[in-house]
Structures are given as structure tokens and as C-alpha cells.
Amino acid sequence: MKDFNFAFLDEGSKRAIRRALLKAVAIPGYQVPFGSRELPIGRGWGTGGIQVTLAIIGDGDVLKVMDQGSDDSVNAISIRNFVMACTGVRTTTDSEAATLIQSRHRIPEIPMRNDQILVLQVPLPEPLRMTEELESVTKKMHAEMDYAIMWLALYENIVRVGEIELGADYPVMVEGRYIMAPSPIPRFDNPKLHMSETLCLFGAGREKKIYALPPYTDVRSLCFEDHPFRVEDMSGRVCHLCGARDVYMDEFFDSASGDRLFQCSDSGYCEKRRRAASHE
Amino acid sequence: MNEPFALSLEGLVVRHGDACARCTRNPDSFQRNRCPDCGSIWAARDISLRVREGEILGIVGESGSGKSTLMRALYLDTETVSGSYYLKSYRGGEEDVFKVNPRKRKHIRDHLLGMVYQNPHSGLRMPYSSSANVAEKLIAAGNRSVASMMGRTNSLLTHIEIPINRVKEPPRNFSGGMQQRVQIAKAVANNPPILLLDEVSTGLDLSVQARVLDLIKRVQREFGVTMIIVSHDLAVVRLLADRTVVMLDGRIVEQGVTDQIMEDPQHVYTQTLVNSLL
Amino acid sequence: MGYVAVKGGREAVEASIMLLEKYRTDGDCDVELEAIERRMSLLVDRVMSEAGFYAPRYAALALKQSQGAADEAVFLLRAYRSTLSRAYRSLPLDGAGMVINRRISAAFKDIPGGQFLGATYDYTHRLLNFGLAQETPLEIASIREKWKACQTQAEPGPPIFAGRVSQELKDEGLIAMEERDDEPNDITQRPITFPAPRSSRLQTLARADTGFISALAYAGIRGFGPTHPTVGELRTGALEVLIPHPLLEGETLCAGEILVTEVESIFPEETAETKRQEEDDPLLALGAGQGDKADVSGNSLGLGIGYGMVLGRNDNKAIAMSILDYFLESGEGILSNQEFVLLHGDCLEMNGFVSHLKLPHYVTFQSKLDRVRGARRDGCNEGL
Numbered sequence: 001m002k003d004f005n006f007a008f009l010d011e012g013s014k015r016a017i018r019r020a021l022l023k024a025v026a027i028p029g030y031q032v033p034f035g036s037r038e039l040p041i042g043r044g045w046g047t048g049g050i051q052v053t054l055a056i057i058g059d060g061d062v063l064k065v066m067d068q069g070s071d072d073s074v075n076a077i078s079i080r081n082f083v084m085a086c087t088g089v090r091t092t093t094d095s096e097a098a099t100l101i102q103s104r105h106r107i108p109e110i111p112m113r114n115d116q117i118l119v120l121q122v123p124l125p126e127p128l129r130m131t132e133e134l135e136s137v138t139k140k141m142h143a144e145m146d147y148a149i150m151w152l153a154l155y156e157n158i159v160r161v162g163e164i165e166l167g168a169d170y171p172v173m174v175e176g177r178y179i180m181a182p183s184p185i186p187r188f189d190n191p192k193l194h195m196s197e198t199l200c201l202f203g204a205g206r207e208k209k210i211y212a213l214p215p216y217t218d219v220r221s222l223c224f225e226d227h228p229f230r231v232e233d234m235s236g237r238v239c240h241l242c243g244a245r246d247v248y249m250d251e252f253f254d255s256a257s258g259d260r261l262f263q264c265s266d267s268g269y270c271e272k273r274r275r276a277a278s279h280e
Numbered sequence: 281m282n283e284p285f286a287l288s289l290e291g292l293v294v295r296h297g298d299a300c301a302r303c304t305r306n307p308d309s310f311q312r313n314r315c316p317d318c319g320s321i322w323a324a325r326d327i328s329l330r331v332r333e334g335e336i337l338g339i340v341g342e343s344g345s346g347k348s349t350l351m352r353a354l355y356l357d358t359e360t361v362s363g364s365y366y367l368k369s370y371r372g373g374e375e376d377v378f379k380v381n382p383r384k385r386k387h388i389r390d391h392l393l394g395m396v397y398q399n400p401h402s403g404l405r406m407p408y409s410s411s412a413n414v415a416e417k418l419i420a421a422g423n424r425s426v427a428s429m430m431g432r433t434n435s436l437l438t439h440i441e442i443p444i445n446r447v448k449e450p451p452r453n454f455s456g457g458m459q460q461r462v463q464i465a466k467a468v469a470n471n472p473p474i475l476l477l478d479e480v481s482t483g484l485d486l487s488v489q490a491r492v493l494d495l496i497k498r499v500q501r502e503f504g505v506t507m508i509i510v511s512h513d514l515a516v517v518r519l520l521a522d523r524t525v526v527m528l529d530g531r532i533v534e535q536g537v538t539d540q541i542m543e544d545p546q547h548v549y550t551q552t553l554v555n556s557l558l
Numbered sequence: 559m560g561y562v563a564v565k566g567g568r569e570a571v572e573a574s575i576m577l578l579e580k581y582r583t584d585g586d587c588d589v590e591l592e593a594i595e596r597r598m599s600l601l602v603d604r605v606m607s608e609a610g611f612y613a614p615r616y617a618a619l620a621l622k623q624s625q626g627a628a629d630e631a632v633f634l635l636r637a638y639r640s641t642l643s644r645a646y647r648s649l650p651l652d653g654a655g656m657v658i659n660r661r662i663s664a665a666f667k668d669i670p671g672g673q674f675l676g677a678t679y680d681y682t683h684r685l686l687n688f689g690l691a692q693e694t695p696l697e698i699a700s701i702r703e704k705w706k707a708c709q710t711q712a713e714p715g716p717p718i719f720a721g722r723v724s725q726e727l728k729d730e731g732l733i734a735m736e737e738r739d740d741e742p743n744d745i746t747q748r749p750i751t752f753p754a755p756r757s758s759r760l761q762t763l764a765r766a767d768t769g770f771i772s773a774l775a776y777a778g779i780r781g782f783g784p785t786h787p788t789v790g791e792l793r794t795g796a797l798e799v800l801i802p803h804p805l806l807e808g809e810t811l812c813a814g815e816i817l818v819t820e821v822e823s824i825f826p827e828e829t830a831e832t833k834r835q836e837e838d839d840p841l842l843a844l845g846a847g848q849g850d851k852a853d854v855s856g857n858s859l860g861l862g863i864g865y866g867m868v869l870g871r872n873d874n875k876a877i878a879m880s881i882l883d884y885f886l887e888s889g890e891g892i893l894s895n896q897e898f899v900l901l902h903g904d905c906l907e908m909n910g911f912v913s914h915l916k917l918p919h920y921v922t923f924q925s926k927l928d929r930v931r932g933a934r935r936d937g938c939n940e941g942l
Binding site for chain 1: 637
């Protein structure tokens with residue numbers, strides 16, 4: 001990759017993205033449009049997150065890339081290899097050792113620190129899209145804080161099936177001002193965003209939006225007084241590899257025995273626990 | 281004139297189109313409301329109205345006379361060229377509500393005004409349940425309790441005679457008359473002091489129409505709400521309205537107590553209308 | 559070994575790439591870039607047009623690398639483009655100034671400056687030519703001889719320039735003149751916003767996937783759009799790209815030439831006087847029936863123009879673009895919905911998002927599963 005600039009993009013593009021990031025940090029939860037660049041990786045495959053990473057990464061960074069919790073997923077490998085090839089930075093699978101974590105659809109189980117940055121890949125940045133298809137309309141709804149329709153959608157869910165149907169990407173209210181899509185993290189991870197010590201940056205490449213949660217931002221999942229927000233029920237699930245409980249689990253079927261098994265979705269966390277156990 | 285008014289509109293002008301030098305300078309220089317030079321439509325030309333608290337005001341006129349434009353302006357739903365608009369329920373009628381910012385405008389529309397459209401598609405979200413349609417207004421007013429909203433919507437919907445076992449159904453499953461009743465329930469959900477009704481019974485069968493009109497009278501009695509009712513049908517206005525305004529080409533050509541207008545119409549156009557009724 | 563998307567994926571990906579390379583180099587014949595660029599020039603043109611990147615040799619390289627997959631080649635060019643800094647901004651180009659090698663009008667038999675058919679498959683019979691399977695150097699030489707012969711018969715004239723057909727109609731007052739000199743927006747720098755200015759609309763259409771905009775335009779003229787157009791003029795030719803001289807103020811420099819196809823489609827329309835801003839306004843009911851004389855005189859007809867320009871030779875994309883340009887401006891229904899038409903035709907975006915569905919969705923699916931199981935367990939869908 002020596003034919004290309006450090007971190008692939010030309011310096012002008014990186015500066016433009018950093019300017020969008022600064023604006024996003026200044027207005028938590030507000031979607032900042034930016035001139036999204038094309039990357040060697042597919043649109044819809046994490047190009048928003050990668051552009052954010054490329055714009056802020058420096059020589060001294062230690063990078064972790066995870067996809068649905070896993071460091072070994074093919075797309076995580078592909079993104080990690082790409083950033084490594086065009087920057088030469090060190091990488092890790094240990095979330096505590098990383099300075100910069102790019103993730104698709106998970107937040108690490110071990111709470112992140114103030115000296116780390118979390119970059120989340122976002123497929124659909126507009127939380128209101130499920131109720132309104134036009135961008136020009138949703139933009140105005142945000143401006144006027146006209147969110148009745150969003151609450152109505154949740155209310156309608158409860159009326160019809162007795163339960164809010166939204167799985168992952170469960171919308172949050174940021175600082176009592178903007179409704180924001182947390183990216184398709186499970187609801188299990190939503191509470192980790194509230195008053196987080198870590199700067200969280202969200203990049204949507206195909207949709208050309210960047211948004212951010214600066215450290216210590218008030219982030220609440222939408223809910224009704226008599227219908228509280230509920231995370232996925234992980235009770236009774238034990239990781240068959242490391243014995244962890246109360247973390248987000250992948251569910252799978254043992255191909256030999258057909259048994260239902262559980263395994264930590266955060267592979268770096270699981271690996272670390274197993275290493276610690278074998279040292280004891 | 282110091283009697284308590286619920287609503288006061290002064291000098292409303294609404295135009296569709298970009299306007300040209302001629303019609304901007306002298307919008308009265310052409311006969312009807314369309315500028316022959318640029319095609320701009322002057323849909324409301326200097327309309328002033330006052331409605332007393334608890335009164336039902338009827339507005340009649342042919343299609344294109346500016347009735348619906350006037351209603352949209354009253355619901356803060358259209359751009360105006362000039363005019364001012366005061367609501368007693370908003371800061372005691374001290375502030376021109378045409379000039380408030382979008383968030384205040386939304387507050388006024390959610391709390392102080394109820395609107396029932398001729399076409400139920402304009403007022404209802406057809407794919408959502410009837411219960412949710414009514415609850416939308418409660419949500420907009422800040423209610424975040426599912427139980428309390430379900431209680432209120434059920435009581436409103438049964439009040440307007442939607443069977444309890446059908447409140448979860450979307451209005452698109454309903455007949456036209458039922459849809460209009462759901463619209464009315466939605467419009468009164470937050471007890472707005474003013475209700476605007478635009479041709480609500482037009483296109484319904486006569487028996488269904490009678491039921492809707494009956495409901496409107498009942499709502500007015502029970503909620504003591506001030507109403508403005510637009511109709512091209514003089515019979516509807518005669519049945520409901522205390523006072524009546526007659527519109528033609530974007531202007532008010534005659535107004536007065538309904539009975540008086542029916543018995544002794546002054547303007548030639550009103551006379552034609554009244555004659556056609558007999 | 560089965561394909562496991564999460565675990566053990568590294569080896570699978572490496573093996574997959576190796577297999578790709580093997581397929582790409584199958585057989586004993588190299589694909590020369592020169593051959594792709596010169597003999598598959600229509601494919602090269604399409605790739606450049608959808609990439610929004612005029613570079614025939616790079617497009618040929620991308621096609622070689624992608625085994626001829628046009629969308630992959632567009633992808634490669636776009637990604638490469640991201641690494642280049644923007645040195646200059648060209649001056650506006652005027653299609654009327656192109657050196658023409660093809661120019662036709664479906665509106666008039668005779669047009670000032672003349673019609674030139676140029677190279678087109680339109681009037682060939684699409685019979686598979688088995689002779690090409692074993693084309694000999696001798697046969698190629700004879701084609702060249704024939705071409706040379708007809709070159710000498712007719713004196714090669716000076717380069718052909720011609721004004722546009724539409725100019726005549728504008729002079730006649732049938733087409734409303736619309737002069738807009740706003741600085742064009744560049745959607746690759748500042749994302750498109752809605753309502754989109756015309757510059758953003760045209761740029762988006764010019765870069766759109768050929769199949770996508772052809773299908774939309776087809777739907778429009780088949781009945782989902784308001785009217786049926788006539789191709790006023792289609793022209794293909796070379797245009798000089800001029801940039802402001804970096805040192806001498808007021809001077810320009812030629813940065814190179816690009817081959818483009820330009821189309822103006824003509825649509826009959828009611829004149830501006832009778833257009834209303836609000837389509838659903840009840841006042842629209844105020845037709846000529848109850849109006850006065852002024853109403854009737856305002857209801858005359860005029861002509862509207864839709865504009866298309868695409869990189870390279872690509873008649874259909876340029877025509878489709880001109881149709882959509884017009885529908886977006888003045889149409890009704892789905893094809894005047896800017897967000898629908900303009901947000902879904904980018905080759906990279908549509909293929910990227912469709913293909914991302916192949917990525918694992920274990921976490922999100924688990925979250926959904928939790929909701930479904932929860933709703934069933936609680937049995938709380940019983941009632942209110």
C-alpha cells in the first residue's frame with residue numbers, strides 16, 4: 001500500500017471528515033452530513049466507521065476491530081488488514097489494550113475508559129426512518145423536536161402485540177434533545193452509552209452522516225413510564241467456553257450433538273477470561 | 281367590541297403562485313381570484329373574522345371560494361402573505377400566532393386547535409390502530425403512560441360509538457362515517473378550546489351524515505368547544521351554526537346570524553345559494 | 559471445510575482470494591489493457607460513466623482485475639479516486655461546443671448543421687456473427703482497407719460543430735428560457751440535500767447505474783410519468799475540459815478532452831401561467847369551466863426540456879437521464895419524488911447495501927429473537 005497516503009484518504013478528505021466530527025461532538029446526537037468518500041471496502045460494509053477511523057488514527061494508536069463482537073469475523077479481519085496496511089499501526093484483540101476500537105453492532109463487555117475512543121459502524125443513521133421515508137421530512141422533525149410519531153410507533157407495538165418489537169438499534173434520546181440510532185447494537189449495550197466515559201463516534205458511509213456522543217452524555221432508551229425499557233434476557237445462559245454469565249451471548253447448535261449452546265459474543269473478552277483462568 | 285372572543289383573524293391574505301407586478305400592486309384589478317397575467321391564485325383576500333367562545337361559526341361557499349384555504353390558515357398549516365391571528369387560549373390573545381416559531385406553532389396545533397378534515401386520510405394514519413391514532417395527540421401533549429393513554433383512547437372511542445373490540449383495528453378497515461368519528465375523537469383528545477371541521481359530512485350517505493352531525497352537536501355541548509364548520513352544503517350549516525359567513529372568490533361577501541342569512545340574504549350570490557336550498 | 563463467517567474466516571478468505579485469482583488467470587490468453595480499452599470501449603465508457611471518473615486506461619485495468627464485472631470495476635475506480643486530491647475545478651462545459659461524431663434528432667428531419675448517424679448498433683440485425691470466432695489478421699486488415707477507401711472518397715472535412723436544435727425553439731418562444739447561474743453543488747464533496755438543486759440532480763443521474771435509470775425512465779414513459787418525450791437531439795463528441803490558468807489570471811488551460819453523449823428531450827407542457835404550486839389545492843378544481851376569459855387564454859401549451867449528459871458513448875443512459883431530469887422537475891407521482899429517484903441508483907451504494915446482507919447478523923438476530931420469544935412467553939398479546 002505504499003502507493004497510497006497514510007490512512008489511504010488524501011489529507012484534504014481527512015480534514016473534511018474531522019471537521020464533521022468536531023461539529024458532531026459539539027451537538028451530541030445530531031446527524032452531521034459529510035462528503036463520504038468511496039473506499040476499497042463495500043458501501044454498507046462499514047465504510048462510515050472506517051472513514052472516521054482513518055480520519056483520526058495516528059502512528060501511536062493501537063487498534064481493535066470487532067464485528068458483532070468477534071475479532072475473527074471475516075469483515076473484521078478485512079477492515080483490520082486494510083487499516084493496518086495503509087497506516088502500519090499496531091492492532092490488538094484486547095479491548096483494554098486498544099486506544100481506538102472500531103466495532104460493528106457491539107460495545108465491548110469491559111467498560112471502556114476516557115482515554116479510548118469507540119467508533120461504531122452505522123447502516124441506517126436515521127431513527128425516524130421507520131416512521132417516515134423522506135429525509136427532508138425527518139430532518140425537519142429533528143429540528144422541531146417533533147417526535148410524537150416515534151413514540152406512537154412504540155405505543156402501537158404495545159397495543160398490537162403487547163411488546164415493543166424493536167430488537168437491536170433501539171432508539172435513544174440524547175441529552176433530552178435528539179432521538180438517535182445507537183447503531184444496531186443489542187439493547188443489552190444501550191445502557192453502556194449513558195454517561196459513558198468514552199467518546200463514541202458513529203459513521204454512516206452510504207448515508208453520508210456522522211454523529212457523536214461526547215463523554216458523560218445523557219443517553220436514555222425510549223420507553224413509557226409503565227412499560228420500562230428491557231434489555232435482552234440473558235439469564236441462565238453460561239458461556240460454554242469461559243463460564244461467563246450476564247454478558248451478551250451468541251446462541252448456536254452443536255453440529256455433532258444438536259445441543260443448544262451459548263458463547264460470549266465478545267470474543268476478546270472470552271479469550272481474556274480463558275487466558276486468566278489457565279494462568280491460575 | 282369587547283365581548284370575549286375565542287379567536288380573531290384580521291386581514292388574512294393567502295396566495296398560491298409567485299405573483300407578478302400587476303397582482304401584487306393591485307390584487308383587485310381582476311374579476312375573480314386568479315391573476316390573468318401570471319396565473320397566481322389569491323385564495324384569501326383580506327379576510328377578517330371573530331368567533332365568540334362556545335359559538336359555532338359556519339362558513340359556506342362554492343369549491344374554490346377559499347374556504348379550505350381559510351381553514352388551513354386557521355390551523356397554521358399554510359403560508360400567509362399578510363394578516364394576524366389571535367387565540368384567547370394562547371397568551372390571552374396578546375400575541376399574533378402567525379408569527380410564532382415552529383415549536384410554538386406545533387404546541388398550538390397539538391393543544392389549542394383540533395382539526396377534522398374532509399378526507400380522513402389527511403387526518404388519520406391509516407395503517408395505525410384507531411387507538412394509536414387518538415393516542416398520537418396525547419403523546420404530543422407529553423403523556424408517557426401506556427395505561428393512561430389506553431384508558432383515555434378507549435373511553436373516547438366508545439364515546440363516539442366505536443365498539444371496544446374494534447379499537448385495535450386501523451381506520452382503513454372502517455366505513456367513511458366511522459373514520460370521520462375516529463377523526464373527531466382524535467381532534468378532541470386533548471380538549472382543545474377550538475375545533476375546526478372541514479366538510480366533515482361531505483360524501484357520506486344521508487343517514488351516516490346525520491349521525492356525524494349529531495355527534496358534532498353532542499361534542500359541542502359536552503366539551504363546550506368553539507367550532508368553525510366549513511361546508512358547501514347550506515343545510516349542514518343551517519343545522520349547526522349560530523352564525524354564518526358566506527365566501528366567494530377568496531372574500532367574505534356576507535355574514536350574520538344564520539337564521540337571518542337564511543331568511544333575508546343580501547348578496548346576490550347568497551340569494552342564489554339560499555334559493556337552491558329551497 | 560464449510561464456510562463459517564465468524565470463526566476460522568481468515569483462512570477461508572485467503573483461499574477465496576486465491577481462487578478468484580485463479581479464475582482471473584484461467585486459460586493461456588492474457589487480456590491486454592489495450593484490447594479492453596480499444597475493443598470493449600462501450601463497456602469502458604459505461605464503467606467510467608458510473609464511476610464518475612474519466613480514465614479509459616484505468617477503467618480497462620479495473621475491468622481486467624474484476625473479470626469484467628462492471629460494478630466491481632466501478633468500485634475499484636471510485637476507491638482509487640478517493641486517494642487523489644482535487645487540484646482544480648474546471649470551468650462549466652458547454653455541450654454545444656463539442657466536436658461532433660454523432661448527432662441525430664427524432665423531432666425534425668432537417669436540422670441546422672445536419673444529422674450524422676455516427677457509430678450505432680441501432681440499424682444492425684443482431685445476428686450472432688460466427689465469423690468473429692476465428693477472426694484472422696487478414697480480415698481485420700480488409701476492414702481497415704475499406705474504411706481507408708471511404709475516407710479518401712469523401713474529403714475529411716473540418717471538425718463538425720453545431721448549435722443545438724432546442725435553440726431554434728427557444729428563439730421562437732416555445733421553450734421558456736431558464737437562466738440559472740448558481741454555483742453547482744458537487745455531491746461528492748457536500749452530500750445531496752432535499753429539495754435538491756438541479757446541479758445535484760444532474761450529477762447524481764450522470765453517475766447513476768445505467769440499468770437503474772433506464773428502468774425508471776422506462777416506467778415513466780410507459781405510464782408512471784406524466785408525458786411522453788421526443789428526443790430533440792442526441793449528440794456524441796469530444797469536449798475540451800478547461801481549467802483556470804493557475805498563474806495567469808483570466809487565462810484558461812486545456813486539461814484534456816473527454817468523450818460525452820448529450821441529449822435534450824422535448825416534452826409538451828402547459829405554460830408557466832397555468833402551473834399551480836400546490837397540486838392538491840382545491841382551487842385546482844377552478845378549471846376553464848367556471849373561469850372567465852383570462853383563464854382560457856392562460857391555458858396554452860409550450861415545450862419543456864429534459865437534459866442528459868453522460869461520459870462516453872451511451873445513448874440510452876443519456877436519454878434516460880434527460881427523461882428523469884424532466885420528471886423530477888415537473889412530473890407527478892413516484893418519479894418526481896427526488897429522494898426515491900436520486901438515493902437509490904448509485905452503483906456502489908445499491909450493490910454495497912444489498913451485498914452486506916451476506917455479513918453475519920448474529921447479534922442483531924439474537925436481539926430480535928429475544929423479542930419474539932419474550933412476546934410469546936408473556937402471552938401479553940392477549941389484549942389491552
